[in-house]
Amino acid sequence: MNILMVYPMYPDTFWSFKHALKFVSKKASFPPLGLLTVSAMLPKDWNKKLIDMNANQLTDDDILWADLVFISAMSIQSVSADDIINKCNKLNAKIAAGGPLFTSSPELYDNVDYLILNEAEITLPMFLEDLKNGIPEHIYTTEDWADITTTPLPDWNLIPMKNYTSMNLQYSRGCPFDCEFCDITVLYGRKPRTKTKDQVIAELDALYFTGWRGPVFFVDDNFIGNKVKLKKEILPAITEWMTKRKNPFYLNTEASINLADDEDLMWQMAKAGFEAVFIGIESPNEKSLIECHKPQNTNRDLIASVRKIQQYGMEVQGGFIVGFDNDHPKIFEELTNFIQQSGIVTAMVGLLNAPKGTKLEKRLLEEGRMLSDFTGNNTDFTINFIPKMDSEILSDGYKSVLKTIYSPKYFYERVMRFMKDFEPKKKKVFHLNPNYILALFRSIFKLGVVGEERIYYWKLFLWTLFRKPQLFSLAILFAIYGFHFKKISNGFC
Numbered sequence: 239m240n241i242l243m244v245y246p247m248y249p250d251t252f253w254s255f256k257h258a259l260k261f262v263s264k265k266a267s268f269p270p271l272g273l274l275t276v277s278a279m280l281p282k283d284w285n286k287k288l289i290d291m292n293a294n295q296l297t298d299d300d301i302l303w304a305d306l307v308f309i310s311a312m313s314i315q316s317v318s319a320d321d322i323i324n325k326c327n328k329l330n331a332k333i334a335a336g337g338p339l340f341t342s343s344p345e346l347y348d349n350v351d352y353l354i355l356n357e358a359e360i361t362l363p364m365f366l367e368d369l370k371n372g373i374p375e376h377i378y379t380t381e382d383w384a385d386i387t388t389t390p391l392p393d394w395n396l397i398p399m400k401n402y403t404s405m406n407l408q409y410s411r412g413c414p415f416d417c418e419f420c421d422i423t424v425l426y427g428r429k430p431r432t433k434t435k436d437q438v439i440a441e442l443d444a445l446y447f448t449g450w451r452g453p454v455f456f457v458d459d460n461f462i463g464n465k466v467k468l469k470k471e472i473l474p475a476i477t478e479w480m481t482k483r484k485n486p487f488y489l490n491t492e493a494s495i496n497l498a499d500d501e502d503l504m505w506q507m508a509k510a511g512f513e514a515v516f517i518g519i520e521s522p523n524e525k526s527l528i529e530c531h532k533p534q535n536t537n538r539d540l541i542a543s544v545r546k547i548q549q550y551g552m553e554v555q556g557g558f559i560v561g562f563d564n565d566h567p568k569i570f571e572e573l574t575n576f577i578q579q580s581g582i583v584t585a586m587v588g589l590l591n592a593p594k595g596t597k598l599e600k601r602l603l604e605e606g607r608m609l610s611d612f613t614g615n616n617t618d619f620t621i622n623f624i625p626k627m628d629s630e631i632l633s634d635g636y637k638s639v640l641k642t643i644y645s646p647k648y649f650y651e652r653v654m655r656f657m658k659d660f661e662p663k664k665k666k667v668f669h670l671n672p673n674y675i676l677a678l679f680r681s682i683f684k685l686g687v688v689g690e691e692r693i694y695y696w697k698l699f700l701w702t703l704f705r706k707p708q709l710f711s712l713a714i715l716f717a718i719y720g721f722h723f724k725k726i727s728n729g730f731c
């Protein structure tokens with residue numbers, strides 16, 4: 239069998255980092271980990287080829303070569319996924335599709351031959367068995383959660399790593415919390431399932447021996463879902479591995495704010511090489527946090543929690559949402575002030591949306607407020623339900639937050655606030671990469687010479703160079719991110 243795996247394109251969003259990628263001559267941020275893992279579950283003697291449309295073009299010849307085209311996608315990739323499906327349909331190519339987009343809305347995909355839904359560890363073998371027997375069905379689903387201790391190593395040989403800024407690795411699935419708007423618990427359950435220590439080390443080894451040096455993102459939705467195992471087994475093993483290999487990777491992940499309550503955990507993560515953590519902070523408005531069932535974020539000084547994690551040497555990146563029923567028109571100013579005070583440089587602010595299958599969707603349906611399916615992009619100014627706040631006030635307020643926090647003045651003020659207090663716990667091993675040098679020169683020209691941010695850029699450049707030279711590369715990275723965020727928000731506002 240000739241198998242073509244296709245990963246649809248992301249639109250231009252905050253998360254695409256498209257305008258930042260050009261500085262480092264990369265094509266995409268992360269490789270398609272799901273498809274690489276699915277590939278490893280297919281029979282070894284099948285021929286496999288992977289086209290990530292964020293890095294390469296898909297041609298008719300690619301499709302005509304294949305006996306079966308595998309597509310995996312998230313909701314945000316739906317437009318590109320539809321294009322691929324149409325193209326395959328025209329060329330009479332058989333399609334097998336899976337991943338969150340298809341699992342959430344299988345009813346929309348009658349034009350896909352085989353829908354392999356939920357977790358591939360369970361449904362893919364069912365499909366392969368039927369295919370072998372010549373009786374494949376249209377849909378494969380399960381209500382069980384997969385045992386990920388049997389998940390194979392991703393097929394890294396299918397992608398050129400040089401196209402990407404970061405590699406990725408999954409240690410766990412599921413989250414013990416139950417935020418009303420979140421579909422993670424719908425897709426992966428509330429009991430965190432984890433890989434074994436040996437699997438994690440094998441994945442790190444696989445990346446290392448393919449020659450990768452640089453960022454590795456643990457894609458878990460909540461890395462600290464099972465703290466006991468993390469502290470007892472996983473982090474000590476990663477620390478030992480990183481020391482033995484002379485710290486080849488810069489690690490980052492996503493976690494819940496209760497990370498700030500566990501000093502041992504923060505210390506162990508920093509020691510293992512975690513340099514940044516993305517946290518869903520959502521709102522400075524306590525009533526909105528209660529509304530969205532986020533108890534872990536309530537009854538605490540959120541800025542103090544962020545600062546605490548930063549003091550342990552990990553940069554906090556934050557996710558924020560506006561549009562809760564309890565949000566009042568003052569929220570926009572409050573949120574802007576909160577973000578500035580927290581020193582969160584990478585602040586992703588989105589409009590509340592109700593993804594398929596979530597408790598929020600259920601509530602809004604009962605209240606007769608649902609309008610349409612979620613596009614998967616909560617930063618594109620669409621909202622798929624009728625908000626309590628006047629839509630125009632909400633949209634204008636949201637725009638004003640973006641415009642303000644990514645204006646050079648506010649953005650660089652945040653960077654400086656963060657840099658002044660930030661002391662990484664681990665000495666950074668710098669892996670010399672010609673792309674980084676190129677990025678430095680591009681940033682000097684684009685931001686320091688012709689950019690409207692040039693005064694702020696040089697202030698940061700010189701301050702870091704003389705006062706905190708160990709953070710110089712991070713300062714340049716922030717400046718490049720700022721350029722991307724500004725471009726995206728200018729496009730919107």
Ligand code: SF4
Binds near residue numbers: 459
């Ligand atoms: S903590 Fe994060 S991953 Fe967990 S349910 Fe809430 S939003 Fe989802």
